[in-house]
Amino acid sequence: MFSGFMMSAWIVASIVAVVAGVVGFFVVVRGSAFAAHALPQSAFTGAAAASLIGISAVYGMGAFALASALGIAWLGKRGRHDVVTALILVMLLGLGELFLSYSVEYAQAIYSLLFGEVLGVSTNEILPTALLAVAAILAVAVMYRPLMLTSILPEVGESRGVRAYRMEVLFLVILALATTASVPVVGALLMFSLMVGPPAASRCFTDNPPIAIALSVALALLTVWASLAIAYERNLPVGFLVGTISAAIYIVGRVWAAWRQRRVGRRRPLGARVDSDLVGAAGT
Amino acid sequence: MIDLAANIVFEPGFFSNSPVQSALVAGGAVALMAGVVGVFTVVRGQSFAGHSFADMDTTGGSAAFLLGIGALWGFLAVSVAAAAAMELLGVERRRGRDVTTGVVLGAALGLAALFLYWDTTASSTTGAATTILFGSLFTISPSTVPAIVGFSVAALAAVLVLYRPLLFSSLSADMARARGVPVRLVSAVFMFLMALAVALSAITVGAILSTALLIGPAATALRLTKRPGAAMWAAAGIGLVGVWLGILFAYDSSAWPGHHGWPVSFSVVAVIFVFYLAADLLTSVRAKWDRLRQDRLAKGE
Numbered sequence: 001m002f003s004g005f006m007m008s009a010w011i012v013a014s015i016v017a018v019v020a021g022v023v024g025f026f027v028v029v030r031g032s033a034f035a036a037h038a039l040p041q042s043a044f045t046g047a048a049a050a051s052l053i054g055i056s057a058v059y060g061m062g063a064f065a066l067a068s069a070l071g072i073a074w075l076g077k078r079g080r081h082d083v084v085t086a087l088i089l090v091m092l093l094g095l096g097e098l099f100l101s102y103s104v105e106y107a108q109a110i111y112s113l114l115f116g117e118v119l120g121v122s123t124n125e126i127l128p129t130a131l132l133a134v135a136a137i138l139a140v141a142v143m144y145r146p147l148m149l150t151s152i153l154p155e156v157g158e159s160r161g162v163r164a165y166r167m168e169v170l171f172l173v174i175l176a177l178a179t180t181a182s183v184p185v186v187g188a189l190l191m192f193s194l195m196v197g198p199p200a201a202s203r204c205f206t207d208n209p210p211i212a213i214a215l216s217v218a219l220a221l222l223t224v225w226a227s228l229a230i231a232y233e234r235n236l237p238v239g240f241l242v243g244t245i246s247a248a249i250y251i252v253g254r255v256w257a258a259w260r261q262r263r264v265g266r267r268r269p270l271g272a273r274v275d276s277d278l279v280g281a282a283g284t
Numbered sequence: 285m286i287d288l289a290a291n292i293v294f295e296p297g298f299f300s301n302s303p304v305q306s307a308l309v310a311g312g313a314v315a316l317m318a319g320v321v322g323v324f325t326v327v328r329g330q331s332f333a334g335h336s337f338a339d340m341d342t343t344g345g346s347a348a349f350l351l352g353i354g355a356l357w358g359f360l361a362v363s364v365a366a367a368a369a370m371e372l373l374g375v376e377r378r379r380g381r382d383v384t385t386g387v388v389l390g391a392a393l394g395l396a397a398l399f400l401y402w403d404t405t406a407s408s409t410t411g412a413a414t415t416i417l418f419g420s421l422f423t424i425s426p427s428t429v430p431a432i433v434g435f436s437v438a439a440l441a442a443v444l445v446l447y448r449p450l451l452f453s454s455l456s457a458d459m460a461r462a463r464g465v466p467v468r469l470v471s472a473v474f475m476f477l478m479a480l481a482v483a484l485s486a487i488t489v490g491a492i493l494s495t496a497l498l499i500g501p502a503a504t505a506l507r508l509t510k511r512p513g514a515a516m517w518a519a520a521g522i523g524l525v526g527v528w529l530g531i532l533f534a535y536d537s538s539a540w541p542g543h544h545g546w547p548v549s550f551s552v553v554a555v556i557f558v559f560y561l562a563a564d565l566l567t568s569v570r571a572k573w574d575r576l577r578q579d580r581l582a583k584g585e
Contacts, residue, residue: 033386034332078568082331083503087560089335090496094553101547189339190397193390200383237401243394250387254373 008121009228012129016182017194017224019133021217022140023178024195026171028203029151033196034082035072038089039175040191042068043183044113045096052103058128061183065176068092073169113188121185132181139174147171148209186224190239194220197246204253219249298535307421307531307548310432314485315497315523317436320443321481322502322523323516324474328454332382333370333475335495336389337363337482343392344483346399356431359486363479366392371472421531421548432484439480442473450474451512490549497523500556507563526556 027036042064050060068088075084140147149157150167158164182191198219202212227241298304325334341359348358366388373384424432443450453460453467461467478498485494501523505515530552538545 028383031382033382034335037332037336037386037389075564078564079503079507080326080329080331082329083326083499086331086335086495086499087503087557090500090553091557094496094547094550094557097547098550101550102544187397189393190390192386193393196383196386197390200387237397239397240394240401243390243392243397247387247391247394251373 006228006232008123008126010225012121012126012185013224013228014221015126015130015133016185016191017220018217019136019178019181020191020194021198021220022137022213023174024199024220025202025209025213025216026140026147026151027175027195028199029148030171032081032171032175033192034085035069035172036175036195037192038072038085038092039065039068039172040179040183040188041089042092042176043179043188045092045099047113048096048099048103052099057184058180062176062180064092065179066173069172069176070169073165073172076168077165113183125184129181129185132177136174136177136181139170139177143167143170186242187239190242193243193246194223197250198223201249201253204250204257223249294532294536298532301535302426303422303424304531304535306424306426306429308528310424310429311421311527311531311552312524313433313436315501315527316520317439318481318485318494318497319501319505319519319521319523320440320516321478322498322500323505323512323519324443324450324454325478325498326502326506327512328474330381330478331495331499333385334478334482334498336385336392337366337479338486338494338498339389340366340392340396341483341486341494343396343399345486346396346403349403350399354428356428356483359483360480362392363483364476367475367479371475421527421552422534435480435484439477439484442477446470446473446477455512496553496556497527500553500560501526504556504560504563507560507567522559523556526559527552530555 024036027033043061046060046062046064047057048060049064050057071088072081072085075088146157146162146167147170149160150162150164154164157167178195179188179191182194186194199212199216201219202216205215206212223242223245226245227238230236230241231238322334325331340362344358344360344362345355346358347362348355351358369388370381370385373388374381449460449465449470452463453465453470457467460470482494482498485497501519502515504522505518508518509515531548533555534546534548534551537551
């Protein structure tokens with residue numbers, strides 16, 4: 001299970017899990033799950049475009065992820081954020097379809113971009129993934145305080161001179177970085193479930209941000225490790241396992257929060273308390 | 285002369301071509317319905333949920349493919365099941381709802397990965413993934429057109445019946461609750477309606493691109509007018525024009541230099557996106573103009 005090609009799968013999948021755990025925490029806190037769903041799919045368009053002009057897929061993915069992050073931020077200034085995200089996503093996929101119709105890519109290649117091909121990772125894919133992952137995590141570490149402030153208390157952030165719009169753009173760019181690093185490995189559709197399930201679950205267990213981030217990384221690692229092991233043993237698609245295990249972890253988190261709420265009395269679940277109380281306090 | 289002009293706009297055979305006819309009728313019906321439902325989707329801030337039903341149709345389509353039943357039934361079953369799951373897990377706060385939608389979507393996509401994996405190994409049809417994801421208006425079989433039109437009319441009728449309580453609870457849930465509107469029930473019914481609407485458009489433009497018909501025309505209409513009633517009519521009209529123009533471009537494009545036809549889904553989405561950008565530009569220019577005029581008035585010129 002740990003020999004040869006499986007070794008690179010374990011390494012790359014662990015890197016992806018760490019990135020998803022850290023970036024995903026902010027995705028959940030900021031309520032930008034939709035953007036986290038849309039940006040990874042730009043990889044699909046990027047890869048199709050790259051194969052059309054004959055450059056490496058990573059450049060295409062990076063370019064399109066960045067372009068759609070900036071597009072969402074720019075159009076989102078005036079329109080509703082979710083609407084703009086939907087439109088950018090749809091336009092990206094439409095373009096992807098157009099590019100594909102010009103090229104001779106096989107359906108199998110699309111399947112692996114959407115659903116991932118972690119078992120087929122080669123050793124020379126480790127380095128670019130690791131570099132992009134380090135960049136994304138470093139960016140989060142550097143911007144930790146302002147990012148946190150605009151995520152939970154936008155009004156307070158604004159009054160202290162943190163520009164919410166600028167942070168939003170930067171956060172979307174980080175998301176784009178994390179995406180480019182991970183999509184070839186876990187696939188566009190399932191990178192997203194890794195960025196939402198484990199972080200959302202971690203917030204059911206604790207409302208202390210640093211602990212929640214650590215827990216979210218741990219849960220994401222647990223998810224990919226379990227998925228890889230089961231995929232190897234039972235010959236099932238990794239994407240299926242990542243998707244269902246993330247959802248299962250989230251449900252365990254919700255049940256735990258509900259159970260504790262009942263035991264403690266009429267207190268609201270911890271996960272819900274973090275933002276509603278703080279935002280409520282900031283609003284009044 | 286008129287014939288010549290018509291021939292330039294409509295490549296020969298446009299109206300007599302039977303795939304085009306099916307596409308015009310089915311696409312038009314879905315666009316009308318999706319436009320109206322979409323206005324509520326946008327006003328209620330449920331674009332993500334609306335889009336995720338489209339993605340989950342990959343699950344429905346691949347499951348139907350695996351079981352050998354019609355794709356329509358697979359789409360419908362999965363959409364309704366997902367709507368129920370989101371309502372059950374859902375919290376009323378918008379942020380929480382976002383995460384719940386994401387988790388349900390993630391799980392459904394995981395299942396899709398499994399079904400597609402089985403599909404491809406069982407019958408070695410590697411094209412399954414692409415067909416379900418992108419679909420094509422030109423491959424609708426004429427026999428499903430009446431079903432699509434019927435479902436569209438039913439969904440439209442349901443929205444019209446629910447119009448007042450739905451609008452009231454979408455604009456101000458608290459006030460609606462105070463007036464005795466069963467907000468939770470209305471929200472659940474709307475969720476099912478939206479699932480139905482998306483399942484339908486997924487058949488015409490493909491699972492993922494159906495989001496375009498739900499969100500695009502409605503968002504465009506709401507940029508142009510703030511009145512919900514007017515926005516509903518405008519969205520239906522914009523959707524209809526968008527789909528028909530898209531079909532026309534896709535059909536004509538094969539005769540343009542290069543001899544490479546555009547995929548019809550791309551063509552429809554591109555038209556709708558351009559409509560939105562135009563409306564966005566128009567509103568911001570109008571707002572700037574108004575501000576300028578007010579400044580002048582204030583200065584007493």
